[in-house]
Each structure stands twice: as structure tokens, then as C-alpha cells.
Amino acid sequence: MLAPQLAIIxxxxxxxxxxxxxxxxxxxxxFGFGETFxxxxxxxxxxxxxxxxxxxxxxxxxxxxxxxxSLSLGxxxxxxxxxxxxxxxxxxxxxxxxxxxxxxVAGLMGMMLFDQHVGPLIEFAALFGWTMQVGLNYSDTxxxxxxxxxxxxxxxxFIFFLSGLHGIPASVREAALMDCRSGTRRxxxxxxxxxxxxxxxxxxxxxxxxxxxxxxxxxxxxxxxAANNPITLVYKVFLDxxxxxxxxxxxAQSVILMVIVFxxxxxxxxxxERRVHYG
Amino acid sequence: xxxxxxMTALALVVSSTSSxxxxxxxxxxxxxxxxxxxINEVAQKFNAAQTTCAITPVSKGTYExxxxxxxxxxxxxxxxxILQVFDAGAATIINAKGAVIPAEDxxxxxxxxxxxxxxxxxxxxxxxxxxxxxxxxxxNSSAPIMYINxxxxxxxxxxxxxxxxxxxxxxxKLKEAGYIPLVQSQLTWQFTENFFSRNNIQFATNNNGYxxxxxxxxxxxxxxxxxxxxxxKAWADQGYFAYYGAGWNDNQKMFEQNKAALWIxxxxxxxGLTKTAAMPFSADFLPxxxxxxxxxxxxxxxxxxxFAMSGKSDAENACVADFFQFLTSPEVQKFYHEATGYVAVTxxxxxxxxxxGYYEKTPQAEVGIKQLMLxxxxxxxxxxxxxxxxxxQIMEREYGRIFANEVSVKDALETIEREGNDLLAxxxxxAG
Numbered sequence: 179m180l181a182p183q184l185a186i187i188x189x190x191x192x193x194x195x196x197x198x199x200x201x202x203x204x205x206x207x208x209f210g211f212g213e214t215f216x217x218x219x220x221x222x223x224x225x226x227x228x229x230x231x232x233x234x235x236x237x238x239x240x241x242x243x244x245x246x247x248s249l250s251l252g253x254x255x256x257x258x259x260x261x262x263x264x265x266x267x268x269x270x271x272x273x274x275x276x277x278x279x280x281x282x283v284a285g286l287m288g289m290m291l292f293d294q295h296v297g298p299l300i301e302f303a304a305l306f307g308w309t310m311q312v313g314l315n316y317s318d319t320x321x322x323x324x325x326x327x328x329x330x331x332x333x334x335x336f337i338f339f340l341s342g343l344h345g346i347p348a349s350v351r352e353a354a355l356m357d358c359r360s361g362t363r364r365x366x367x368x369x370x371x372x373x374x375x376x377x378x379x380x381x382x383x384x385x386x387x388x389x390x391x392x393x394x395x396x397x398x399x400x401x402x403x404a405a406n407n408p409i410t411l412v413y414k415v416f417l418d419x420x421x422x423x424x425x426x427x428x429x430a431q432s433v434i435l436m437v438i439v440f441x442x443x444x445x446x447x448x449x450x451e452r453r454v455h456y457g
Numbered sequence: 458x459x460x461x462x463x464m465t466a467l468a469l470v471v472s473s474t475s476s477x478x479x480x481x482x483x484x485x486x487x488x489x490x491x492x493x494x495x496i497n498e499v500a501q502k503f504n505a506a507q508t509t510c511a512i513t514p515v516s517k518g519t520y521e522x523x524x525x526x527x528x529x530x531x532x533x534x535x536x537x538x539i540l541q542v543f544d545a546g547a548a549t550i551i552n553a554k555g556a557v558i559p560a561e562d563x564x565x566x567x568x569x570x571x572x573x574x575x576x577x578x579x580x581x582x583x584x585x586x587x588x589x590x591x592x593x594x595x596x597n598s599s600a601p602i603m604y605i606n607x608x609x610x611x612x613x614x615x616x617x618x619x620x621x622x623x624x625x626x627x628x629x630k631l632k633e634a635g636y637i638p639l640v641q642s643q644l645t646w647q648f649t650e651n652f653f654s655r656n657n658i659q660f661a662t663n664n665n666g667y668x669x670x671x672x673x674x675x676x677x678x679x680x681x682x683x684x685x686x687x688x689x690k691a692w693a694d695q696g697y698f699a700y701y702g703a704g705w706n707d708n709q710k711m712f713e714q715n716k717a718a719l720w721i722x723x724x725x726x727x728x729g730l731t732k733t734a735a736m737p738f739s740a741d742f743l744p745x746x747x748x749x750x751x752x753x754x755x756x757x758x759x760x761x762x763x764f765a766m767s768g769k770s771d772a773e774n775a776c777v778a779d780f781f782q783f784l785t786s787p788e789v790q791k792f793y794h795e796a797t798g799y800v801a802v803t804x805x806x807x808x809x810x811x812x813x814g815y816y817e818k819t820p821q822a823e824v825g826i827k828q829l830m831l832x833x834x835x836x837x838x839x840x841x842x843x844x845x846x847x848x849x850q851i852m853e854r855e856y857g858r859i860f861a862n863e864v865s866v867k868d869a870l871e872t873i874e875r876e877g878n879d880l881l882a883x884x885x886x887x888a889g
Contacts, residue, residue: 205883205886205887206887207552207553207887207888208528208549208553208887209528209531209532209550209553209555209556210531210532211553211554211555211556212887212888213887214886214887216886223879223883229851229854229876294701294702294707295707295710295711295714311701311702313701313702313703313704313707314700314701314702314857314860314861315861316861316863401703401704402519402521403702403703403704403850403853404850404853404854405702405703405850405853405854405856405857406702406703406853406854406855406856406857406858406861406863407702407857417847417850418847420521420522420525421521421525421846421847421850422844422846422847422850423524423525423528423546423549423844423846424844424847424880424883427883
């Protein structure tokens, strides 16, 4: 019974991964006429490049910030929505609706909001004497990217947190209400632990989102010219492999990325999942 | 025996009686929007002009995407007959020996004449090998030129500059008149590659990379280039030059909106500009430095060329040759030139457009061609550098850092030279 599924996984996941690992040890001409075995040179080149390390640094910062902000804002909105009684459906629909937007479209909308010449958010920043130059200034572009990525992900977290909140039995809440008068304390001691399975799931999903699915947003915001703008590791794999035709280096980078994600997931399951209580 | 004979007879009958059994060839390109439509029109004209061949153009998105799809297709044996490759990707495809049939060989094998000197000088060498043999067929070509906001210059009471020294003299007046004196849209193309060409300075060793990929090194720290970028930085600080990042339109917009006096753009931009510019404008050559000896030579082309991919049947190759012949005919070149704004690649097409009075109506359209026809210098032919799209990325990054005050001009150019040379050395290993 397992065989067909295993076969599919092998063909679509393991075989390409093995190919990537293999080509990461070669320098290859793009058209496939010749390849030179270079051992670990692609890896040492990449890891000793200051450019790669700075992209890796930004990726880490970006992932942490996007995950933290979209999780906490999603949770905040879900808790508030849970309390709303009138207009509940409209409120929920409005929030969920944003999730239906494809990342490149989100990027496009974000880009217009942050446009150097006509962007309303740029004009808003200018009111505070802040000349934002998205596409030119590294940190300004970083702020724009994070804002768009978080805005895009909040609805997803909102949906899950809200249904998680609905799953908490009314009897437990009522009991908590009698025992503890402080709403904040009640939230942290009762609601949050009961939401832990949802939160753990979302943590992994959000990290994967920040690492991989923000590709479309980055592509649109930097207009496929990375220049002096922050990009993530995945985007660099694309730039070097597809635009630069440097298959060896690009493969080495994707293998490194694979290892990072594997290690992160393992860590999360080992250390965080232990503290999650599945009711 | 009888069987083969009858099959041959059948094949003969089929091929002689049916006009729909034309040889099909495919053409992958990186053009979208209006330029993509013009390509479809060119293909329709070719299909209507004869019955033996039928060409199908397929848009693959951008230049980079077209090259990436072409490479992927080649590796799986599904390559198109013709692939459009842009200037920076030329080294990738030309150095992959055996991926393409040189256009000149293809055309001669099909029994046509081929005259290199029929092409405009600035176009002739870019997609050719070091002996001058055409590997790619120049198709859409453009030159970086200077667009002039007539209103701004009139207000400031100055004339358009021919040299950068003249620009320095008029910049304060333009600023006083309320304009940003200078903007540009692509520092890599306009102020690096064509800086070397227009001022006749060597860009890279090994004859700008044409002779060999081994040990090719960039001359990014050439004192003249350092001077150019130090000037640009100083102008930016004084308010004579404004930089809005690597995005083409972010920079062009300031000119369109009548906020900038001069814009260095592409000769192919004038068609769009006539629709978007808020004021009357004219155009002139890309300025050069009067202080550099021997400067003022022609620039070389940007844009893309068509490559005939190998591994196809003789009949298909003959059709590709026919199509290349058709493309370079004066009428088709003139049509393409006028419909898109790209320069005509042959002298005959240019003469035809001139004779019909096209440039009297639209003088801006002539500037690019005239600039490409200027006497060429030793270093105006172009460059052939591997992994060049990645080298351009490094340039874009470091230039951005210069104008964000993160790095000095000298350090930035040294970084580009170092990282660029590393990439060139890597490329030499792939092609070796």
C-alpha cells in the first residue's frame, strides 16, 4: 500500500535532491557539454563569500522577524475576533480575504505603496522626516519587504488561531473566569497553552513561508535586480542558477539551504514539540 | 528495395503537392508587450512571403528567462531552432562550443551570400568570434544615448553638452532652473560597458575577452573609470545627478515627469517616451570625456541577437538561414526599426529609412544609429565575458553602495574587479 506513495516521493523529492547534491560538486557549463569535478570547492567558495554570509544574515533576521510578527499579530487579531459578537462574520471574511492574494500580487501592491515617486507609504514616512528609498537603501527595502511579507501571512495565522480558540471548551474558559480575574494572566496560563499545538504547527509553517514563499514578493519589490537590496538565500539560489547560469554554485547553495531547513525542523520537533501538549 | 522506392516516391508526391507540408521552425524570444507583438508580425510576414518554411515565435518572458528556458530545453534535446539571447548572455552561449551553428556558416551553407560589411560598425563585432565571423545574428540592437529636456535647457539658457566637461559647466544653471541636471537608467550598461567603448579604453584583458576565457581579467580599477564614478558621486552630492537604484523606470520617471534635464537611456526608448514625456524632448550622443585622449569613439550595441541552435535537420537549418536572410532585408529591418525604436542593423535599412524621410519626422530615432556609426576605436567592439549577468549583479550592488554612502568609489570598483575576476576564473573552468 505504501509503495506508490514512496515511489512518488522518490521520483519527485529524493531524485532531484540527489541530483542537486551531485551537481554541487561540479563546475558545469550551462549547456551540459562539460563538467569538472571540483570537490567541495563550490561549498568553500560560497561559505567564504562575504556576500553569501550577509545574505544568510539577512535571511535569518527576516525569518525571525516575519515569523514573530505575523504569528503575534495573527494571534492578537484572532483573540480580538473571538470576542466580537456582532459583525463577526464580516470581520473574519475581511481578514481572511487578504490570504487569497498571490505573493507576486502582494509584492506588486506593496511595491506601489512603497514606490519611490508616488508611494503613499513613502509620503507618510516623509511626514516624519523619513526619506524612504525602497530599492536603493538597504534598510528601507528590508522594512518594506518585512511589512509586505507579514501583511500577507497574518490572515493565514488568524484562521488557524481562531479555529484553535474555538476548539477550547467553554467549560474550561468559564472555570478560568471564576478562578482568575486578570484577563492577561488567564490568556497566558490557560488559553495559550491550549493553543500550543496550533502555535507549534504555525511556527513551522511560518518559518518555511519566510524562507521560501516570500520569493515572489522579493522578486517584485527588487524588480529582479538585487543590486544593493536585501534578498534571502532562496532568491540568491535563483539569481545565481537561473540568471547567472552558475549551476555548481547554485546547487551547493540549495544543498546548504536544505541542510539548514532540515536541522531547523529537527530542532523544533526535538525541543519545542516536547513542551506542546496535545489534548 | 521496392518498398524504399515507393516510400521515396510517396514522399516526393507529398512534398511537391502539398503546400501545408512546410518545414516548421520555432523561435524562442524574451520580448513581451508591444515588442512581442511586433515579433509576431515579423513572423507572419515571413510565413506569408514563402511556402517552404513556417516559423512559430514563442515568448519566454524576459531575456534571462528565455536564455534559461533555452538552456534547459537544449539539455533535454528539445531546443528551439532559434533562440534570442541578450548582450550580457552572449558569452554563455558562444562559449558553449557546439550549442549553436554560427549564423555566418548557416547562411553560407544554405547557399546565400553573406557580407559582414553590410552591417553597421557598432553591430558587427558584438556577437562575432575574434576573427569577425558572425556567431549570432544581430536582431534588436540599441545604443545608450542622451535624452534632452528641451524646456529645461531653454529655461536655464544652456546648450546640450557633448562632453562631460560641458555638462559640469551647465549643471549649476540647470539646478538653479529647478531641475535635476542628470539621471540615467543603467549604470552597468551606460556608465561601465559603454564608458569603456565611448572613451576607447580597454574593459578586460584578452582583447576584452574575445580571444580566450582563460585568465581574462577586468579593468574595473582603470583610473578613468574611477574618475567617472568619483565625478558621479560628487555630482550626486552637489545635486547635479540623482540615482534611484538599479530599476530602469525608477530613474526614467524623473525625466518623463519633467523633473530632470538630461536622461541617459536607450535609443529604443524614444517610442515610449513620445507617449509618456510631459514635455518636448530631443536626443544626442552619450557624452564622453574631452580630457581622455582618443575618446569619442562609437559605442557598441545593447539588445539581443538570434542564435541558430545545433542538433536540427538540414531542412530546418535551411529555413533558419532563409529567415535570417529575410530579417536582414532592408524592408524588414526598416519595419522593425520603425515599429520598435531599435536601431536598424544594416546600412541598407538605414539608408532606406533615411530616403523615405523617416528621420525628418523623428530625428531622435536616428541618434542611436549615428552613434553606432561613429568611427570605432580599438575598444569599441564589445566584450565577451563569462558569467557576465552575475558580474553585472555585483556592479549593481556596489554602485548602490556608493550612492548610499556605504563605500568609497575606489573600494567599490576594487570589489567588483576582485569578485568579477573570481567569476571569470570559475567560468574558464566550465568552458575548459
